[in-house]
Amino acid sequence: MSLPFAYSHVDLRVSDRANAMAFYDDILGLLGLHRGETKPEHEWISYSRHDGTEQWFAFTQAAKVKPGDGRVAFAAPSREVVDQVAALLPRLGARNVEGPEEAYGPDYYAVFFEDPDGNKLEVCCID
Template sequence: MRPLLSHVDLRVRDRAAAAEFYDAFLNLLGAVKSVGEEFTSYSIPDTETGADDPDADWFGFCEDPAMTPGSGRVCFRAPTRGTIDAIATILPAIGARNIEMPHEAYGAGYYACFFEDPDGNKLELVVIG
């Protein structure tokens, strides 16, 4: 079964404070933290091998001192590029705003569409590979 969510990407005012908060309980869920230059993320390693799974869902955040609540993004995993293309065509009719049409967003193999729901929550559809 393909998971519905791909990732949740938040903005926080203080990255170190956020890491301390999330470390306190995500470690208890078995999440492994990865710290990059500008981004902190958590994921669950493969239960059989213990290795990182590049297709695994993840949760993460980066620092934005001017952030406001709701400035993060929820990403839904799509089964195919065609699915993303089809959904993108109906987004205006269902009230989506600030639509960034489907494209290779973060390099080859990362095909995504970005948009906001009618309340301004940031959403993404992605297929990787």
């Protein structure tokens, strides 16, 4: 089952482009997002479903990175995918991992974590 994303785009700043690609490629791949063409002269890296939708996730390398107080939540098609993402997180260097767990009620299953730059993220399945 392919779920639509409920956002237009997300654009984060990261301290190291190569490390960010290594971190996000596996997680976003499990969620059906694929990295676009990557060229050394491009400042930003974007991921999308490659299905013609205008929704995307991107990051840009920046000299000074200050993670925001917000969180980006990605919709997973099942609890199993949430578990698969959670299993990847230690290997990818995620920080402050919480879950996977039922949060906000029995129909909401999620893993909460930060990427290596401290950006707050979540992968959730809402039954």
